[in-house]
Amino acid sequence: MTAKDIEGLLNRVEKPARYAGGEYNSVYKNTEDLGIRFAFAFPDVYEIAMSHLGLRILYYLLNEREDTWCERVFAPWTDMEALMKQKGIPLFALESRDPVSGFDFLGFTLQYEMGYSNVVNMLSLAGIPVLSSEREDGQPFVIGGGPCAYNAEPLADIFDFFVLGEGEEVLTPILDTYRSWKEKGGTRQEFLERVALIEGVYVPSLYNVEYREDGTVKSVLPTDARFFKRINKVIVKDLDRAFFPEKIIVPFMDIVHDRIMLEIFRGCTRGCRFCQAGMVYRPVREKSPQVLAEQAERLIKNTGYEEVSLASLSTSDYTHLEPLVKTLISAHGNKGVGLSLPSLRIDSFSLDLIKEIQKVRKTGLTFAPEAGTQRLRDVINKGVTEEDLMDSVGAAFSAGYNNVKLYFMVGLPSETKEDIEGIADLVYKVVDKYYATDRENRGRGLKVTVSTSCFVPKPFTPFQWQPQDKIDIFRAKQETLRKRLKHRNISYNWHQPETSYLEAVFARGDRKLSKVLIRAWELGCRFDGWKEHFDFAKWQRAFEDCGVDPDFYAVRKRDYDEVLPWDHINVGVSREFLKRENERAKKGSTTPHCREGCINCGIMELFGGGVCDASY
Amino acid sequence: MPVIRTQFFKKDTAKYISHLDLIRTMQRSVRRADIPVEYSKGFNPHSKIAYGPALAVGLSSDGEFLDMELKERMEETEFIKRLNASLPAGLGVTAAEYIPDGAPSLSVIINAAEYRITGRTETTEQNVGQRIRKFFALDDVLIERTDKRGREKKLNIMPMIVEVEKIEVADGQVVIEVIIDTGSKSNLKPTDLTGALERHTGLLLEETGIHRKRLLVRRGGGYLPPLRVYD
Numbered sequence: 001m002t003a004k005d006i007e008g009l010l011n012r013v014e015k016p017a018r019y020a021g022g023e024y025n026s027v028y029k030n031t032e033d034l035g036i037r038f039a040f041a042f043p044d045v046y047e048i049a050m051s052h053l054g055l056r057i058l059y060y061l062l063n064e065r066e067d068t069w070c071e072r073v074f075a076p077w078t079d080m081e082a083l084m085k086q087k088g089i090p091l092f093a094l095e096s097r098d099p100v101s102g103f104d105f106l107g108f109t110l111q112y113e114m115g116y117s118n119v120v121n122m123l124s125l126a127g128i129p130v131l132s133s134e135r136e137d138g139q140p141f142v143i144g145g146g147p148c149a150y151n152a153e154p155l156a157d158i159f160d161f162f163v164l165g166e167g168e169e170v171l172t173p174i175l176d177t178y179r180s181w182k183e184k185g186g187t188r189q190e191f192l193e194r195v196a197l198i199e200g201v202y203v204p205s206l207y208n209v210e211y212r213e214d215g216t217v218k219s220v221l222p223t224d225a226r227f228f229k230r231i232n233k234v235i236v237k238d239l240d241r242a243f244f245p246e247k248i249i250v251p252f253m254d255i256v257h258d259r260i261m262l263e264i265f266r267g268c269t270r271g272c273r274f275c276q277a278g279m280v281y282r283p284v285r286e287k288s289p290q291v292l293a294e295q296a297e298r299l300i301k302n303t304g305y306e307e308v309s310l311a312s313l314s315t316s317d318y319t320h321l322e323p324l325v326k327t328l329i330s331a332h333g334n335k336g337v338g339l340s341l342p343s344l345r346i347d348s349f350s351l352d353l354i355k356e357i358q359k360v361r362k363t364g365l366t367f368a369p370e371a372g373t374q375r376l377r378d379v380i381n382k383g384v385t386e387e388d389l390m391d392s393v394g395a396a397f398s399a400g401y402n403n404v405k406l407y408f409m410v411g412l413p414s415e416t417k418e419d420i421e422g423i424a425d426l427v428y429k430v431v432d433k434y435y436a437t438d439r440e441n442r443g444r445g446l447k448v449t450v451s452t453s454c455f456v457p458k459p460f461t462p463f464q465w466q467p468q469d470k471i472d473i474f475r476a477k478q479e480t481l482r483k484r485l486k487h488r489n490i491s492y493n494w495h496q497p498e499t500s501y502l503e504a505v506f507a508r509g510d511r512k513l514s515k516v517l518i519r520a521w522e523l524g525c526r527f528d529g530w531k532e533h534f535d536f537a538k539w540q541r542a543f544e545d546c547g548v549d550p551d552f553y554a555v556r557k558r559d560y561d562e563v564l565p566w567d568h569i570n571v572g573v574s575r576e577f578l579k580r581e582n583e584r585a586k587k588g589s590t591t592p593h594c595r596e597g598c599i600n601c602g603i604m605e606l607f608g609g610g611v612c613d614a615s616y
Numbered sequence: 617m618p619v620i621r622t623q624f625f626k627k628d629t630a631k632y633i634s635h636l637d638l639i640r641t642m643q644r645s646v647r648r649a650d651i652p653v654e655y656s657k658g659f660n661p662h663s664k665i666a667y668g669p670a671l672a673v674g675l676s677s678d679g680e681f682l683d684m685e686l687k688e689r690m691e692e693t694e695f696i697k698r699l700n701a702s703l704p705a706g707l708g709v710t711a712a713e714y715i716p717d718g719a720p721s722l723s724v725i726i727n728a729a730e731y732r733i734t735g736r737t738e739t740t741e742q743n744v745g746q747r748i749r750k751f752f753a754l755d756d757v758l759i760e761r762t763d764k765r766g767r768e769k770k771l772n773i774m775p776m777i778v779e780v781e782k783i784e785v786a787d788g789q790v791v792i793e794v795i796i797d798t799g800s801k802s803n804l805k806p807t808d809l810t811g812a813l814e815r816h817t818g819l820l821l822e823e824t825g826i827h828r829k830r831l832l833v834r835r836g837g838g839y840l841p842p843l844r845v846y847d
Contacts, residue, residue, distance in 0.1 A: 010632055010674065011674040016632035016673065016674065017632050017633050017634075017637060020629040020632040021629060022628065022629030022630070022704065022705050022706060023704060024641075024644075024645075024703075024704040250641075250644055250704070252630070252632075252633040252637045252640075252641055252704070253633065253634070253637050254636070254637070254640070258640075300647075301648065302648070303644065303648065304643070304644030304645060304646070304647035304648035304702070305644060305647075306643065306644070306647070306662075335647065336647075336655045336661040336662070336663065337647075338660075
């Protein structure tokens with residue numbers, strides 16, 4: 001049985017639309033005219049994968065090429081996986097239903113560490129060797145990109161190469177190189193050695209890692225002087241002129257972010273010290289409101305979506321936010337198209353803006369104070385005050401909002417009992433603010449949803465040297481909050497600390513973890529980001545079987561002179577800057593955001609002046 | 617406000633989408649087609665489109681219906697052309713007509729549907745045809761059904777079978793065409809019928825073999841197409 005006739009299977013699985021393809025705006029091509037078959041892979045289930053903005057952009061970018069057909073392939077849910085195994089159907093692309101094992105490229109986007117076991121599982125379902133060293137001519141090149149590619153050392157044995165930075169810039173030279181290599185009929189090794197010379201490409205097999213006796217890295221060096229000693233990420237310099245699709249696939253089924261995502265800027269001017277995205281996506285580059293209005297117009301026309309969401313790391317930092325919101329609402333509000341503004345910051349939240357949005361569609365409000373006390377918010381450089389939060393929720397309650405979400409982290413560096421109690425205190429102040437709001441203005445029935453995640457120290461952040469809390473300490477902190485947050489208006493959610501622990505291991509891991517990952521998959525691990533599938537005991541066994549101590553990666557404090565497994569990757573933000581910020585964190589002193597003055601993070605040295613929109 | 621009654625099909629990949637997915641897909645297709653649909657008021661405006669009885673996931677159909685309220689009248693042919701240009705593969709409009717003010721809704725008038733059921737058999741054809749006919753001649757065939765409160769109860773499906781139109785057995789292929797109760801008053805799920813049929817006849821029905829030919833209005837011993845029922 002081949003995937004071409006999966007019809008009989010689709011009636012037997014949950015949500016068959018995950019595998020059926022044929023969505024509006026999906027791209028179909030004649031395979032005879034093609035030089036390159038590219039499978040864009042996301043190691044999670046359809047509704048998550050399809051919500052990813054990068055997929056939406058790169059799918060059309062690649063399909064602009066006449067010689068290339070980019071299709072999609074996602075992790076089949078466990079019911080479909082079982083049926084595919086039973087019937088001998090290999091992993092297939094959604095559009096053509098052809099097995100991906102015959103493709104030229106299998107390109108994974110690596111958004112979070114907990115998807116790694118799904119990568120291994122998808123390779124296995126495709127019948128592609130899990131180890132890059134075992135792949136032969138005629139098998140696809142397995143490549144990876146996205147934020148986790150910046151420290152992809154735990155995946156070094158599995159991937160043929162990684163793309164560092166923004167795919168719009170680097171995929172075209174990679175595919176051009178591939179075509180000329182394929183026409184000449186070279187070996188796999190020859191292609192890897194050629195592609196390694198492209199800026200932004202990291203071929204792990206062309207780098208040797210040596211370790212010290214204590215298990216830390218001694219050096220990471222290229223096997224030949226031709227290759228970069230440090231690999232720089234690449235970026236799009238002018239977002240207004242960067243490729244952005246005029247249409248996106250409109251899924252039949254409900255997905256997580258089922259709306260148009262209009263990317264208003266990349267990078268972030270805030271320097272929250274825990275935030276990897278805020279560091280690795282630098283420099284800040286804004287799109288002009290004129291370009292955005294045109295893109296919104298075309299996307300609405302070509303998709304029929306009823307909602308546009310402004311996507312960025314910190315919506316309210318967009319310079320032209322108010323005029324943009326007004327333009328979009330006056331142009332599309334009468335057609336029932338709503339606007340949502342995620343990632344609003346507490347301090348610059350304006351009531352006018354809420355009222356503007358509310359004309360069309362009422363969405364819930366989310367605020368992220370991240371920490372419970374001013375001292376700790378200064379340590380992480382969050383830069384918001386209790387007054388900011390109270391002003392914002394006060395304005396929201398007066399405007400009739402009664403549903404507020406608050407996000408915090410536990411386990412932040414230097415955190416004490418007071419900081420934990422501070423979270424609960426702050427939540428109760430929000431509740432009090434609601435009851436202090438004029439009865440006539442406020443909505444009926446307050447609901448405050450409090451979520452705490454467990455802090456995971458990430459590479460390329462000022463906290464990359466910091467230890468993570470141990471699992472039982474996380475649990476004790478969550479227990480304190482659980483007891484304090486018992487109230488009819490409050491619901492409290494917390495993250496499983498075991499998941500965050502594993503995330504910390506892989507986020508700052510080295511190449512020794514490849515074998516642990518493969519072992520865990522052999523033991524049955526997959527969909528680790530899903531509570532119902534995550535099996536910590538299996539992971540513990542995998543570490544034991546491989547003789548690797550996970551604590552070494554998660555809870556160990558690093559010294560500044562230690563070589564970190566990702567030191568040979570250059571994201572632009574300098575090690576010196578990160579060190580300086582970590583020291584300032586220890587003193588509890590904040591660093592102003594980039595628009596108040598350049599803080600010399602290092603990004604200008606990598607890309608030269610004129611690239612960062614925050615500096616003039 | 618003018619209301620346009622529309623007949624459409626749902627097949628190929630589109631048959632794997634649920635009724636909720638269909639509602640969303642239609643709403644977006646209408647916006648793409650720039651059809652002047654009316655929106656509901658309130659915080660989450662949605663286009664005013666009402667559907668006939670839902671089709672189960674995995675089933676194809678040639679005769680589904682919806683009523684759409686428009687802000688202003690547009691030519692029926694133009695409506696069909698524009699909507700078809702905007703619908704994804706597997707969905708398509710075959711007819712559309714305005715209904716008079718105050719005409720009853722689809723869910724009020726539709727009470728039956730015609731299905732085509734296909735299957736395979738390995739036994740001698742004579743036998744199979746007889747067994748199928750014998751099944752449809754039974755007075756009582758009980759199935760288990762859970763009611764809204766979660767209680768199990770037995771249900772006789774035979775009174776809900778309105779008419780058996782065709783039983784055809786040739787080259788190991790079985791084709792059955794049947795009209796059954798469909799709608800809010802009395803509703804027989806086609807899969808309940810095929811399940812009972814398999815149990816009683818040993819027939820193997822194809823997983824993809826249930827097709828709804830059309831939704832119907834049954835009145836005084838005859839059948840009317842929903843498009844022209846205005847009272």
